Amino acid sequence: MIFAKAPVPGQVKTRLSPPLTPDEAATLHGSFVLDTLERTKLAASKLKLPIDRYLACAPSSTLVFFQIMEERQSVKLIDQVGDDLGTRMRQAFDSLFVKGYQRVLIVGTDVPSLPLEHYQQALALLETNDLVLGPALDGGYYLIGLKRPVPELFADIPWSTDRVLALTLEKATALGLKTACLPEWRDVDTIDDLQALIEASLLDAKKPKNEQAFSSRTAGALQFIGKKLRSRV
Structure with missing residues (x-):
């Protein structure tokens, strides 16, 4: 299940505005949503994963x-459905x-280059x-x-803070859950995250096309935004 907000200017990636304009932030977010949809579809096909894919929509699937x-x-x-992220994930x-x-x-849309594996x-x-x-x-x-x-995993968590993972793991231990973790990955919330992603996309572009993790759409958007950011310094 992919958790996604509609790419509405002023309502997504607000921590990147400024220096991005609301339109730029929304365009980038929309590209991330498309990337996640495309990559999960490719993962299911290429890796022969027997999965159904859902898009959990905010504010409305209509x-x-x-x-x-x-x-x-x-x-x-x-x-x-719900007033905070925890409630929405629990309901989903x-x-x-x-x-x-x-x-x-459940996967977010802020990891556009997440390896299919x-x-x-x-x-x-x-x-x-x-x-x-x-x-x-x-x-x-x-x-x-x-x-x-x-449901206990999603209660009393200070969402959008650096304590989310640690508190979730504490709850899992208290509940006796057997837990495993994937490799760490950078999502895109701050301008530093965005700068790191821009640099990663430039390096990715030097690889053979069949080995590139970024879509040409997102790579182009990131390079365009990178130029804009340099011009605004």
Whole structure:
């Protein structure tokens, strides 16, 4: 399940504005959403993963952007429900477990170059673990996987802080959950994260095309934004 906000200027990537304009931030976010949809589809096909893909939409799955994604990306839509991220994730897990799924992953859209193998590894780890987490460099996590509802994991967590991962692991230990972690990965929340991603995309562009992790769309957007940022110094 991919958690995504609609790319509406002024409502996404607000911590990047300034120095980005709201339109630039929204364009970048939209590209990240498309990347995540495309890469999860490629992971399912290339790695032969038996998965269904859902797009958890905010503020509403009725928006034209999400309707287009449903049609073009062959993804099922659900709404994010709840006042905070924890409540929305808990509800999303519940909605899929009720449908009979035995392993559910939630991934964000701020990791556009996440290796395809991470999805395969996460599903494999869920065979022998209760909980799988993808640690982010900022102290949060970019992916979470469960085999059953565990609502306690999402209560009393200070979301969008550097304590999210540590407190989640503490809760998991207290609940007796067998937990595994994927390799750390940088998500994109701050301007420093964005600068690091721009540099990574430039290095990625030097690789053979079949080895590149960034889509040409996102690589182009990042290079354009990089030039804009240099001109604003």
